Amino acid sequence: MARITASVYTSHVPAIGVAMDLQKTGEDYWKPLFAGYDFSRRWLRDNRPDVIFLVYNDHATAFSLDLIPxxxxxxxxxxxxxxxxxxxxxxxxxxxxxxxxxxxxxxVIQQDFDLTLVNRMDVDHGLTVPLSLMCGEQDPVHGAWPCPVIPFHVNVVQYPVPSGQRCFQLGQAIRRAVESFDEDLNVQIWGTGGMSHQLQGARAGLINREWDNAWLDQMIADPAACAATPHIDYVREAGSEGIELVMWLIARGAMSDVAGSGRPPRVAHRFYHVPASNTAVGHLILENA
Amino acid sequence: MARITASVYTSHVPAIGVAMDLQKTGEDYWKPLFAGYDFSRRWLRDNRPDVIFLVYNDHATAFSLDLIPxxxxxxxxxxxxxxxxxxxxxxxxxxxxxxxxxxxxxxVIQQDFDLTLVNRMDVDHGLTVPLSLMCGEQDPVHGAWPCPVIPFHVNVVQYPVPSGQRCFQLGQAIRRAVESFDEDLNVQIWGTGGMSHQLQGARAGLINREWDNAWLDQMIADPAACAATPHIDYVREAGSEGIELVMWLIARGAMSDVAGSGRPPRVAHRFYHVPASNTAVGHLILENA
Amino acid sequence: MALDKPYQDIPGTTIFDAEQSRKGYWLNQFCTSLMKAENRARFKADERAYLDEWPMTEAQKAAVLARDLNACMAQGGNIYFLARIGATDGLSFQQMAGSMTGMSEQKYRHMMVSGGRSIEGNRYLGEDGDAQPHRQPQGQAGHTKD
Amino acid sequence: MALDKPYQDIPGTTIFDAEQSRKGYWLNQFCTSLMKAENRARFKADERAYLDEWPMTEAQKAAVLARDLNACMAQGGNIYFLARIGATDGLSFQQMAGSMTGMSEQKYRHMMVSGGRSIEGNRYLGEDGDAQPHRQPQGQAGHTKD
Ligand SMILES: [Fe+3]
Ligand SMILES: [Fe+3]
Known part of the structure; x- marks a missing residue:
């Protein structure tokens, strides 16, 4: 049977993609950020999955206001x-x-989640920047991502967005779904977006290092409590775009401790850095223990 | 505050639209069908809503396999x-x-239903045939439907489709949503599709009059029990396209008895006819008592 | 795959599930393309050439060319998509549905006005209703299969 | 409308909810159109004429012409859509975000590398943080508003 072995969490700032695409990763501004992913690239080579289930949000790219899933x-x-x-x-x-x-x-639909299924869409930086961060530069033609990727988009652009609680429950449903697949596959689930950032208005540039790290602590140790965080707390404390963090709860909900294994996940890696452009970058790798 | 005052249920067979558009409603084949809607047209004139919330399914028209909400x-x-x-x-x-x-x-999203919002789409016979049946012929340019209509599409084309239970709960959520709208609006909710029909394979043409009418009896009198009907019963007993009936449970779930008013709805009208093209036509008007 | 498919014991019925949808993806996308008048015209002008623009299997193309809707369904087609072919040919839903039963258009229409196909014997595979595999094609009783 | 909007007491922050989305529908659709190179070229060639093709309000058009992103947001714009205007102008997200604060590009960038804007005083309207209305525009301390 297929199983989820690990979860990866990372911010997905467009400027990070630009830095990699324009070979600026060695500049002083970017060096400390990419240093935080050195371990992660080795880890991914050593723990190569068969499939990545990648939770991200489209940023008005594939989905305009014509249709908002x-x-x-x-x-x-x-x-x-x-x-x-x-x-x-x-x-x-x-x-x-x-x-x-x-x-x-x-x-997952039979578990009462009302998904929209998509066979044709382009994927924006929300999906490709995490892949670049974790896999390093890849030639567009001769290179390749290490394995197939299932994109999973969450609306965090137009309110109301799904609650942290709903996302956390969805992660649990995804785990059950993966484990009922007959083929023997090693699946990783990645949650992306965040951490604190605000891209608009007089409060643009907001960063809340203390709140971010307290949220990370709780998400690792007590994800059910973390999932109860109301939207307003994200917006007030982590900025209007900090709401992206609800996507991390989908990945966290898919870990085996939530399903009752009793063993908290192993923190293989944790990294936090300010800034990438307007954003605080958070990054975690959790392995099922 | 806005309130849901009545629910209307009707099949939405394309051939009915064709019969109206080509002025064939007086033919022997069609007369008994349209006679079943004489009362309904008078009733709608006498009970004209401010808004109709119209539950239907798109038939691979606005939504191809590119995207399936x-x-x-x-x-x-x-x-x-x-x-x-x-x-x-x-x-x-x-x-x-x-x-x-x-x-x-x-x-409704804050009640944990994962809706897709659509600002641009064309509406097919699933939506326009019920309007034509209830309102009579309308000139495309000089005529008009009696009030604004909110289209609500349910996937019943690609499995898995939402369960009857999920649909029934959604109806309850819609009622709560309508009742929290400040403006004083008279809202009707319409459920469409069904009844027994199968458009494919060696079993095409299936009609199950007994099952249809027993289902109607139960949907009126004990909708919670009716909502527990598993998909397989619809397919086996009412044909592969009979599954459309789950949409009626959304409208039924929005009636006040379900929210605990204690008074079962008044059956203002009930009609059943075979056939319209390949389909058994069912039609109900329920008023909150 | 371990998910339940309880609908596989119903005679003469194909459920359009995720697996069928994957199998029929390009067939159904081809059908959707026929919603545009210019595509219908191009298809009619040279059906084979138009079909060859799509990454469909040879079996799918053959089923379309033969207007064999049962074969289309077996190859992942869904009736609402396949209806675009019928619309291109000027057929009604009743003609399309009837064409899958082996009955003549007249006989199918007569069955419908007489109350439709009976459910009796057609709930489970292995019963003896008219939709069962051993009674196909319908409307051919006493005739040799051709 | 009776639904709760608990996010209205945060300074310098507009939440893109259903109401904003309705208000900004055509503004945001216009922005989406700039994802195509030919539309960007047409817009650049004659901004006013291109805007006049859209059923936007005059205030929305003026805000776009002035590249006043705060005004665009007030008219229902969303930053991810508005970013298409910035992309057309060759701006980065940091330049766009900074443009809404009244700070110079340098000052904004310096604030970010120094750890970003502090949350202190910026949680609730009525506190005294730098994002509060009475301290706008930022980076103008000691200057008369112009
Ligand atoms: Fe993002
Ligand atoms: Fe239908």
Whole structure:
């Protein structure tokens, strides 16, 4: 049977993609950020999954105001990097895993999550920047991501966005779905976005290092309590775009301790850095113990 | 405050639209069917709502396999009748109610239903045939539907479709949402699709009059029990397209007896007829008592 | 895969689930393309050439060319998508549905006005209703299969 | 409307809720159109003419022409949509975000590398943080508002 072995969490700032695409990672501004991912790239090579279930949000790229899904699961065979206005990122096409994705869709809808299934969409920096951070530079044509990726989009742009509680429960449903897939697959679930940042208004540039780290502590140790954090706390304490953190709770909900294994996950890596552009960057790797 | 005063249920067979659009309603084949809606048209004139919340399913018209929402709520200002391959039906444009629709969206998402919001889509026979049946012929340019309509699409095309239970709970959530809208509006909720029919394979043409009527009896008198009907019963007993009936449970769930008023709804009208093309036509009007 | 598919014991019925949808993806996308008048015209002008623009299997293309809707369904087609082919040919839903039963258009229409196909014997595979595999094609009783 | 909007007491912050989304629908749709190179070229060639193709309010058009992102937000714009205007102008997200604070690009960048804007005094309207209305525009201390 398939199983979720680890979860990875990381912010997905567009400027990080730009820094990698323009070979600026050695500049003083960027060095400390990328240093925080050195371990992670080795870890991913040593713990290469068969499939990555990647939770992210589209930023008005594939989904305009014409159509706003709360949760959208990519069941297609492949997904192209999107042109977000500055040209498409020079990274490999994302290969999907239609069999596992369709299986998860069936299971999760029958667990009363009202998914939208998507066979055709372009994926923006929300999905490709985490892949770049964890896998390093990849030639768009001759390179490749290490394995198939199932994109899972969460609306965090137009309110109301799903609650932390709903996201946490969804993660648990995804775990049950993966474990009912017959093929023997090593699946990682990644949660992306955050941490504190605000891209708008007089309060733009807000960073709340203390709140971010307290949130991380609680998300690791007591995720059910963390999931009860109301939206308003994210917005007030972590900025209007800090709400992206609810996506991390989907990945966290899929870990085995939540399903009652009794053993808290092992923190393989933890990193925090300010700033990347407007944003506080948080990063975690949790392994099922 | 806004309130849901009545629910209307009707099948939405494309051939019924064709019969009206080509002035064939006086033919022997169609007369008994349209006679079943004479009362309903008078009733709608006498009980004209301010808004109709119309639950239907798109039939691979607005939504192809590119994107399959489980639940899609139309928050746009207007919706054009779709060209389903035979040309668009000659009926008026559907005017939406963006304020109430957005309000319902906000409330229902916060009640943990993972809606997709849609501002631009064409509406197919699933939505326009019930309007035609209840309102009679309307000139596409000089005519108009009696009030704004909020389209609500349910996926019943690709399995898994939402359970009857989920639909029934959604109806309850919609009622709560409507009742928290400040403006004083008379809202009707319509559920469409069904009854028994199968459009495919060696079993095409299946009709199950006994099952249909027993299901209607139970849906009226004990909707919670009716909502527990598993998918397989619909498919086996009412044909592969009979599954559309889960949409009626959304409308039924929004009635006040379900919210604990204690008074069962008044059956203002009930009608059943076989056939319209491949389908058994069922029709109900329930008023909150 | 371990998920339950309780609907596989119903005669003459294909459920369009995720697996069918994956199998029929390009077939159904081709059908959707026929919602545009210019595509219908191009398809009619040279069906084979138009089909060859799509990454469909040869079996899917053959099923479309033969207007064999049962074969289309077996290859992952869904009736609401396949209806675009029928619309292109000027057929009604009743003609399309009837074409899958082996009955003549007249006989199918007569069955419908007489109350439709009976459920008796057609709930489970292995019963003796008219939709059961051993009684196909329908409307051919006493005739040799051709 | 009776739904709770608990986020209205945060200084310098607009939440893109259903009401904002309705207000800003065409503004944001206009922004989305700039994801196509040919539309960016047409917009740049004659901004006013391109804007006039959209059913936007005059206030929305003026805010776009002035590149006043705070005014765009007040008219229903959302930053991820508005970013398409910035991309058309060759701006980064940091430049766009900074432009809404009244700070110079240098000062904003310096604030960020120094750890970002402090939360202290910026949680609730009526406190005394730098994002509060009575301290706008920022970075103008000692200067008369112009
Ligand atoms: Fe983001
Ligand atoms: Fe239907």
């Amino acid at each position: 709360t949760f959208a699961l990519g069941t297609g065979a492949q997904f192209n990097p999107a042109d977000e206005g500055w040209g498409a990122r020079p990274v490999p096409v994302v290969q999907g895993h239609p069999e596992l994705a369709s299986h998860i869709a069936q299971s | 489980t639940f899609a709520l139309g928050t746009g200002a207007q919706f054009n009748p779709a060209d389903e391959g035979w040309g668009a039906r000659p009926v008026p444009v559907v005017q939406g109610h963006p304020e109430l629709a957005s309000h319902i969206a906000q409330s």
